[in-house]
Amino acid sequence: MIEQLLFWVFAILTCGAAVAVVATQNVVRMAFWLIVSLGSVSALFFLLHADFLGAAQLLIYVGGTVVLLVFGVMLTASGSSVRIKTSPAEAFVGAGVGLLLLSVLLFSVTSVEWDDLESRLPTRNLSPAAIDSQREASSDADVAAAGSSVAGPAREAQAALAARTQAGRTVRQLGLGFLGLRPDQDLNRPEGEGLSSGYLLPFEIVSIHLLVVLVGAAYLARAKRRVVAGASADL
Amino acid sequence: MGGVGLEAYLIVGAILFVCGVVCMATKRNAIGVLMGVELVLNGANINFVAFSRFTPLGLDGQSFALFVVVLAAAEAAVALAIALNFYNNHTTIDVDRGNELHG
Numbered sequence: 001m002i003e004q005l006l007f008w009v010f011a012i013l014t015c016g017a018a019v020a021v022v023a024t025q026n027v028v029r030m031a032f033w034l035i036v037s038l039g040s041v042s043a044l045f046f047l048l049h050a051d052f053l054g055a056a057q058l059l060i061y062v063g064g065t066v067v068l069l070v071f072g073v074m075l076t077a078s079g080s081s082v083r084i085k086t087s088p089a090e091a092f093v094g095a096g097v098g099l100l101l102l103s104v105l106l107f108s109v110t111s112v113e114w115d116d117l118e119s120r121l122p123t124r125n126l127s128p129a130a131i132d133s134q135r136e137a138s139s140d141a142d143v144a145a146a147g148s149s150v151a152g153p154a155r156e157a158q159a160a161l162a163a164r165t166q167a168g169r170t171v172r173q174l175g176l177g178f179l180g181l182r183p184d185q186d187l188n189r190p191e192g193e194g195l196s197s198g199y200l201l202p203f204e205i206v207s208i209h210l211l212v213v214l215v216g217a218a219y220l221a222r223a224k225r226r227v228v229a230g231a232s233a234d235l
Numbered sequence: 236m237g238g239v240g241l242e243a244y245l246i247v248g249a250i251l252f253v254c255g256v257v258c259m260a261t262k263r264n265a266i267g268v269l270m271g272v273e274l275v276l277n278g279a280n281i282n283f284v285a286f287s288r289f290t291p292l293g294l295d296g297q298s299f300a301l302f303v304v305v306l307a308a309a310e311a312a313v314a315l316a317i318a319l320n321f322y323n324n325h326t327t328i329d330v331d332r333g334n335e336l337h338g
Binding site: 003004007011014015018019021022027030031034037038041044045047048049050052053056057060061064065066068069071072073075076085086090091094095097098101102105106109110114115117127128129130170173174177178182184185199202206209210213214216217218220221 | 239240241242243244245246247249250251252253254255256257258260261262263264265266267269270271273274277280281284285287288289290291292293294297298300301302304305306307308309311312313315316317318319320322328
């Protein structure tokens with residue numbers, strides 16, 4: 001119940017602030033609404049039991065990227081450039097195309113039946129939400145009956161791991177995934193089927209990418225001395 | 236599940252995506268275009284995390300969302316450096332003035 005209430009509050013905050021980003025013409029106010037929207041998105045991540053991702057969203061996006069954008073606004077603000085107006089015709093066309101795109105997306109989202117997704121996906125595991133609802137049902141019913149239905153130690157380990165994910169502690173599993181180990185996939189797997197792939201190589205690639213990008217950004221944005229043709233001899 | 240299903244999160248992601256696309260298309264300020272890109276990436280991230288919670292696919296969605304966050308930070312740094320260079324050369328940040336950049 002409280003989860004539902006929180007979801008609606010943060011969903012409305014997210015969407016409203018995103019619309020405000022589009023509708024505002026002042027860049028500084030756009031940055032403010034962007035902070036509101038991204039912060040609400042991180043709250044939605046916490047509601048989805050993704051604790052590390054929510055914290056990373058707050059730290060990197062709200063604390064880093066938006067501050068970088070605000071610095072960009074301040075460095076490029078010279079009177080007229082703070083408010084460069086979009087013409088009303090362009091705004092009208094943009095709103096129309098946006099509404100069309102939104103209706104297409106909403107139509108395709110609502111026309112899929114997401115409830116029987118578990119039966120159509122070729123995996124043995126249950127989704128965290130399904131495990132959650134099952135545990136709620138079994139705690140309401142007889143606990144002993146639920147305990148006897150557990151198949152084996154692998155299933156038990158899977159359930160324990162899922163319970164840990166359920167409680168929102170995803171940091172260790174995400175870290176192991178970035179090191180190339182996938183305990184959330186492999187514990188329930190029969191012998192001889194091989195292990196599922198981790199994310200060691202993408203992690204290394206993204207690390208090098210981040211380093212190269214930061215060096216490149218510092219090179220691109222370095223302060224250049226303006227060389228005036230006549231005055232260069234004086235410097 | 237508390238009544239909130241996958242569909243509600245997907246709708247939030249769709250609204251965020253559309254706002255970002257409209258922001259990218261209509262803003263004339265280059266920083267505004269960058270903010271639109273951030274909105275689009277966040278809409279995609281909401282979808283990733285929602286699928287990671289409501290489907291049996293495990294933590295793949297959260298891993299991808301983390302990659303997206305890191306790449307968005309890198310993209311913002313480079314795009315901001317380009318915007319600063321553009322401002323140094325043109326003393327404006329209006330993207331309509333960028334049409335003289337073509338080869």
